[in-house]
Amino acid sequence: MTIADVLESRLSLSGKTAVVTGAASGIGLATAKLLGQLGAQTVFLDRDADGLSSAISECSNQTAPTLGFEIDLADAKAIEQCFARIVDQCGGIDILVNSAAMNVAGASVDYDLETWQRVIDVNLTALFLACRLSARSMIERNVGGSIINVASVGGLSAGITGRANANPSYRATKGGVVNLTRALAIEWAAQGIRVNAVAPGYVRTPMINRLTSDPAREAATIEKIPLGRLTEPDEIGWVIAFLAGEGASMVTGQIIPVDGGLMA
Numbered sequence: 378m379t380i381a382d383v384l385e386s387r388l389s390l391s392g393k394t395a396v397v398t399g400a401a402s403g404i405g406l407a408t409a410k411l412l413g414q415l416g417a418q419t420v421f422l423d424r425d426a427d428g429l430s431s432a433i434s435e436c437s438n439q440t441a442p443t444l445g446f447e448i449d450l451a452d453a454k455a456i457e458q459c460f461a462r463i464v465d466q467c468g469g470i471d472i473l474v475n476s477a478a479m480n481v482a483g484a485s486v487d488y489d490l491e492t493w494q495r496v497i498d499v500n501l502t503a504l505f506l507a508c509r510l511s512a513r514s515m516i517e518r519n520v521g522g523s524i525i526n527v528a529s530v531g532g533l534s535a536g537i538t539g540r541a542n543a544n545p546s547y548r549a550t551k552g553g554v555v556n557l558t559r560a561l562a563i564e565w566a567a568q569g570i571r572v573n574a575v576a577p578g579y580v581r582t583p584m585i586n587r588l589t590s591d592p593a594r595e596a597a598t599i600e601k602i603p604l605g606r607l608t609e610p611d612e613i614g615w616v617i618a619f620l621a622g623e624g625a626s627m628v629t630g631q632i633i634p635v636d637g638g639l640m641a
């Protein structure tokens with residue numbers, strides 16, 4: 378067997394349909410591009426219409442088709458309609474990556490309840506709906522599948538970011554993503570659906586602009602990371618791509634930190 382044969386059997390996603398939420402930016406964009414390069418027909422979902430169209434045009438030279446749908450994931454009805462259209466147009470869903478999320482910091486004693494609810498809707502309820510709509514398509518076709526949720530080291534440890542960074546809704550939803558991932562992995566194991574999560578540390582995307590736009594804060598953050606630098610989005614994408622493919626065929630219910638050693 379050549380290297381190409383081994384890679385083809387373990388990493389290739391040809392013939393698969395992958396749906397990626399939050400695909401207009403950061404980790405979702407890097408992951409959607411990579412899944413397309415590995416041969417999957419890739420469906421980009423995001424509420425950012427401009428970001429979505431530039432992401433799709435960047436990927437227009439890939440062999441497998443690329444589709445995009447503009448959607449606000451806070452809208453449960455819109456999620457159901459969107460996934461029905463995807464199943465109709467693509468014939469089914471084999472891989473789901475839930476990357477979209479919002480992050481609104483604030484002290485718990487004053488935290489605005491409407492914001493709290495929106496963060497729960499986007500970071501947790503939308504992720505749950507996307508998981509079960511994808512699982513229905515996998516179960517109906519009896520083909521199994523792979524779901525990868527993007528959690529956070531903040532879902533595994535509240536202490537890691539220090540006491541100056543109050544963010545109750547983000548921490549609560551990311552902790553929820555961690556345990557929901559485990560629960561769904563057990564529930565759907567009999568149907569051959571693997572459910573895993575990655576837990577990124579600090580990744581250079583617009584989500585941490587507030588941190589990277591302040592050189593002193595960025596340097597203090599890097600000082601805490603054993604590998605001594607921020608993560609690039611495609612370094613998360615590669616771990617997700619591995620989890621999506623046959624190379625990870627016995628991995629389910631796991632939360633994999635990709636954080637340069639923060640959680641070690």
Ligand SMILES: NC(=O)c1ccc[n+]([C@@H]2O[C@H](COP(=O)([O-])OP(=O)(O)OC[C@H]3O[C@@H](n4cnc5c(N)ncnc54)[C@H](O)[C@@H]3O)[C@@H](O)[C@H]2O)c1
Pocket residue numbers: 398399400401402403404405422423424425428448449450451475476477478479480499527528529530576577578579580581582583584585
């Ligand atoms: N960047 C980091 O340091 C970091 C660390 C830990 C975890 N994460 C997680 O990684 C994931 C991706 O974040 P990122 O860093 O790529 O951020 P990002 O801001 O670059 O991308 C997030 C994307 O989600 C989309 N989105 C947000 N709310 C939406 C909604 N209601 N409907 C549809 N789309 C919506 C945004 O438009 C954006 O394109 C998130 O789940 C985030 O919590 C990021």
